[in-house]
Amino acid sequence: MAAIADLSDAPNQWEFSCDLEVDFESEENASIVYAALGVDKELQPDKVKRQMSISDGKLSVHFEAVEARFLRASFSAFVDVLTLASKTIEELGPGMVL
Amino acid sequence: MKKKMIAIGFEGSANKIGIGVVTLDGTILSNPRHTYITPPGQGFLPRETAQHHLQHVLPLVKSALKTAEITPDEIDCICYTKGPGMGAPLQVSAIVVRVLSLLWKKPIVAVNHCVAHIEMGRIVTGADDPVVLYVSGGNTQVIAYSEGRYRIFGETIDIAVGNCLDRFARVLTLSNDPSPGYNIEQLAKKGEKFIDLPYVVKGMDVSFSGILSYIEATAEEKLKNNECTPADLCYSLQETLFAMLVEITERAMAHCDSKDVLIVGGVGCNERLQEMMRIMCSERGGRLFATDDRYCIDNGAMIAYTGLLAFAHGYSTPLEESTFTQRFRTDEVHAIWREKQESGDLSGLPDGGI
Numbered sequence: 001m002a003a004i005a006d007l008s009d010a011p012n013q014w015e016f017s018c019d020l021e022v023d024f025e026s027e028e029n030a031s032i033v034y035a036a037l038g039v040d041k042e043l044q045p046d047k048v049k050r051q052m053s054i055s056d057g058k059l060s061v062h063f064e065a066v067e068a069r070f071l072r073a074s075f076s077a078f079v080d081v082l083t084l085a086s087k088t089i090e091e092l093g094p095g096m097v098l
Numbered sequence: 099m100k101k102k103m104i105a106i107g108f109e110g111s112a113n114k115i116g117i118g119v120v121t122l123d124g125t126i127l128s129n130p131r132h133t134y135i136t137p138p139g140q141g142f143l144p145r146e147t148a149q150h151h152l153q154h155v156l157p158l159v160k161s162a163l164k165t166a167e168i169t170p171d172e173i174d175c176i177c178y179t180k181g182p183g184m185g186a187p188l189q190v191s192a193i194v195v196r197v198l199s200l201l202w203k204k205p206i207v208a209v210n211h212c213v214a215h216i217e218m219g220r221i222v223t224g225a226d227d228p229v230v231l232y233v234s235g236g237n238t239q240v241i242a243y244s245e246g247r248y249r250i251f252g253e254t255i256d257i258a259v260g261n262c263l264d265r266f267a268r269v270l271t272l273s274n275d276p277s278p279g280y281n282i283e284q285l286a287k288k289g290e291k292f293i294d295l296p297y298v299v300k301g302m303d304v305s306f307s308g309i310l311s312y313i314e315a316t317a318e319e320k321l322k323n324n325e326c327t328p329a330d331l332c333y334s335l336q337e338t339l340f341a342m343l344v345e346i347t348e349r350a351m352a353h354c355d356s357k358d359v360l361i362v363g364g365v366g367c368n369e370r371l372q373e374m375m376r377i378m379c380s381e382r383g384g385r386l387f388a389t390d391d392r393y394c395i396d397n398g399a400m401i402a403y404t405g406l407l408a409f410a411h412g413y414s415t416p417l418e419e420s421t422f423t424q425r426f427r428t429d430e431v432h433a434i435w436r437e438k439q440e441s442g443d444l445s446g447l448p449d450g451g452i
């Protein structure tokens with residue numbers, strides 16, 4: 001699993017943005033994480049936006065916010081649940097050892 | 099015919115994370131939990147509590163499966179607490195449950211935390227249709243079942259009774275291990291002098307925040323002047339709060355023409371509260387049903403059992419709707435499993451599963 005986070009200056013609707021890409025090297029695992037994390041919407045849609053997509057076993061997430069602190073909070077919370085979802089697959093998925 | 103239906107349940111709405119495995123007849127196959135205990139004088143905050151749950155949830159799932167001696171294949175549904183509770187801690191269970199539902203290809207059942215306390219209390223004690231006093235760190239409600247829903251007859255208009263006790267424990271810097279309420283209860287046993295405190299019952303409702311402010315403001319002064327001991331304050335606070343709860347419970351009993359009372363929720367394991375309620379019940383010719391800390395305090399089995407009741411009656415939650423919510427009132431839930439029982443479609447719950 002590899003993650004890349006960068007503050008790109010591509011044209012955005014809101015000033016602050018950031019992208020995250022995680023390579024699960026598995027179509028199935030990427031789609032499980034995508035489906036599980038897609039259920040929870042951003043709590044302040046007027047301040048932070050999150051867009052997710054999957055392709056080729058990779059999960060890509062694009063964040064945009066009106067202020068840096070909202071971007072940080074949203075990104076940080078997302079990484080926590082992303083890690084939880086990934087660990088759940090690793091520990092309780094096929095081949096689980098009790 | 100399939101053997102007994104089995105559910106796994108996830109509870110993480112407050113400072114406990116618990117996973118339980120149960121069957122439809124209420125047999126608990128496993129019910130491990132872990133509590134986030136803060137230093138004396140401090141309460142638990144959403145972010146830190148969620149971090150605690152993140153660390154413990156997966157080992158608890160493994161431990162629950164191992165103790166129950168089951169594999170994921172044998173599970174019929176995966177249940178979780180949808181609310182009410184703190185947002186960030188609730189999310190931990192919700193995320194794991196969604197992933198497991200996809201991994202193990204099992205349906206999800208969202209459960210109301212308050213209803214789960216009631217159903218757990220009913221199955222453990224055998225109380226059929228009692229007036230329920232639900233008292234915990236986050237909730238204080240007097241509830242009775244009527245026409246498909248658990249109706250709230252009375253409740254706190256500000257903070258929960260457990261929150262009042264917990265916050266007073268912080269004033270005295272009592273330990274939060276195993277819980278602040280337990281340590282107040284032990285100290286209260288040594289109290290000798292009753293200190294007058296405000297008594298705030300408003301119709302069917304109660305209010306605790308003013309009592310807390312009053313005792314917080316006067317405690318320091320009284321202790322400094324040796325007017326009373328910390329034990330006296332704990333004793334007086336318990337007597338006052340519990341008398342209020344007994345009063346509104348008795349009024350609900352008169353409304354519903356019911357003689358039995360069931361106490362559930364974390365504060366429900368307080369033996370002094372149980373004793374006071376038992377006296378009131380016996381004066382009315384009724385019975386008190388209560389449980390100990392294994393079932394009173396938040397646990398995964400109560401979520402699993404309540405979710406399984408709903409699932410056995412055809413209810414499940416699509417993945418896209420498996421959200422969590424901080425506010426989720428007891429009377430929002432349609433208790434389908436109780437309706438069918440009453441209309442005689444099922445003569446009790448079947449032993450062998452449906």
